[in-house]
Amino acid sequence: MSDPADEAALLGLHAHLAAMAFPDRPMTKAQIPTVPFAALPALPEATKRALEAAALESNDRYLETFLEPNSFCPFSRGGRTRGQTLRLVYYADTTDFAPFLQRIVEAASDPSKVVIQVIMPLIEVTPEAWSRFCHEATAAGNELLRAGAGEGKDVFAIAPLHPELAYSTVNHFALIPLLRRTPDPTIQWVRLDALEALYEGRTGDTEYVDLANLAAYLTQPKRSPLFERIAETNLKMAQRLGIPEVERTLRELSRSAQERYARILLSDTPEAPMPAPAAGRAHRSAPVSDASPPRPALREDAGRWALVALADLADRTPTRFLAADVELAVIRVDGEVHVLHGRCPHRNAPFSDAVIEGDRLVCPHHGWDFQLATGRSEGVPGAGVARFAASIEDGVVWVEGAELRAWRKTHVPIFHADDDVL
Ligand code: FES
Structure with missing residues (x-):
């Protein structure tokens, strides 16, 4: 095939099929799949524990710096906080298939777990072989569970996650594999009954309609299903962030995970990694209250906002202001702002x-x-956090309203001040 448009469409189709959560072919008697990677070397227990802690922390970073702040998966954060997500790390020092079956059976035995992930650090496997294996392993697991329960329904859907999944931007479905580029190859099982309830039972999502537009709203075509809307929103968000930037961020998260594993493997006395950067600081864990709301700006003038007199800012002490409906932290450092x-x-x-x-x-x-x-x-x-251009004129700090409005347009608040954000 030589036409680039056809090639892009084919790539998109492959990516779409790889991203499908539901089984796309009738289940036949599942074969025992061949594990498509070499067994990892045997290691002391302490080293394995350290690798497992590092893998979980890398996965935290993927969720907390990428997936959740950008709302790529609207259920991820809530699922975790409600205890519906189970994450396991499996150091695969055997290519025996039995441990996979054991994990899927264990996962099925706890119906409170809706999403189960098995994170597999350090294995070497291509995304294609990984996806094939994930589907085959899940088919075998579902068959075992169906036989055990005497029922005809599958228990789990599968989404293979891998740091190099092929994706395309030809449509919103084809982009999904990009967002599934986790730091390590990971099997993600989702309980089918929960998934069906979610996608079929959420058609009544709250919508806010201006009364003046009610007639037009009532005649417009029905909204697309939830899954489709999520995929559409994800494509828009990824385009706003910049697809190359999304790729770079995910590649960097995976690279830094591999570096940590290498350090642990080279270390004589591996220890579990620190849970957060800026080691040595005492971090709070109490919920945040927004006890000191942002101060109003001084005034708006010809599309610009005067925030505060420089003399009223304490040095190296963040002060929050509100301008054009955007919360800002203004920090004076040695006369610079x-x-x-x-x-x-x-x-x-x-x-x-915050401290400077x-x-x-x-x-x-x-x-x-x-x-x-x-x-x-x-x-x-x-x-990263957004940074805005500022100038000081006649001892007053100014920012550009156009820049604030442009930022606000592309950043939907995910949380609100009174959410229990921590
Ligand atoms: S570091 Fe967690 S809220 Fe800022």
Whole structure:
């Protein structure tokens, strides 16, 4: 096939099929699948524990810096906090298939777990072989469970996750594999009864309609199903972030995971990794209350916002302001001023009580750090907070309303001030 459009369409179709959550072919008697990777070397228990902790932490970063803040999976955060997600790490020092079957049977025995992930650090497997194996392993597991229950229905749907899944931007379904580029190859099982209830039972999602537009709303075509809407929204969000930037972020998360594993394997006395960057800081774990709401800006003038007199800003002390409906954290450092978005991208904590350490702002809740000059985090690859241009005129700090409005248009608040964000 030589036409690039046809090739793109074919790639999109492959990506779509790889992303399908539901079984796409009738189940025949499942074969015992061949494990498509070599067994990992035997290791001391302490090293395996350290690798498992590092793999979980890498997965946390994927969820907390990428998937959840950008709302790519609207159910991820809630599922985790409600205890419906089970994550296991499997150091595969055997190619015996029995451990997989054992895990799927164990997962099925606890109906409170809706999403089950088996994270497999360090295995070497192509995305194609991994996807094939995940489907075959799930078919074998479902067959075993059906036989055990004497019922004809499958228990689990499968979504293979892998750091190099092929994707395309030809349509919103074809993009899904990009968002499933987890740091390590991972099997994700989703309980089919929960998935069906979710996709079929949520057609009544709340919608807010301007009364003036009611007639037009009632005559417009019915909204697409939830799955389709999520995929459409994901494509738009990925395009806003920039597809190359999304790829870069995910590649970086996977690379930093592999580096940590290498360090653990080279270490004589492996220890479980620290749970957060900025080691040594005492991080709070209490819920955030928005006790000090942002201060109003001084005034708006010809599309610009005057925030505060420079003399009224304490040095190296973030102060929050509200301008054009955007919360801002303004930080004065030696006569220079930095303006960042006023909330932490990790869990939306207000930056009122963040601290300035050198040239970084550090959120006190879990220690995420952000460069004042760029908004980028050094400690958490891929994380960053918006930074806005500011000027000082006649001793007053100004920001551009157009920049704030453009930012607001592309950033839907996921949390609200009174959410239990931590
Ligand atoms: S680091 Fe967790 S809310 Fe800021």
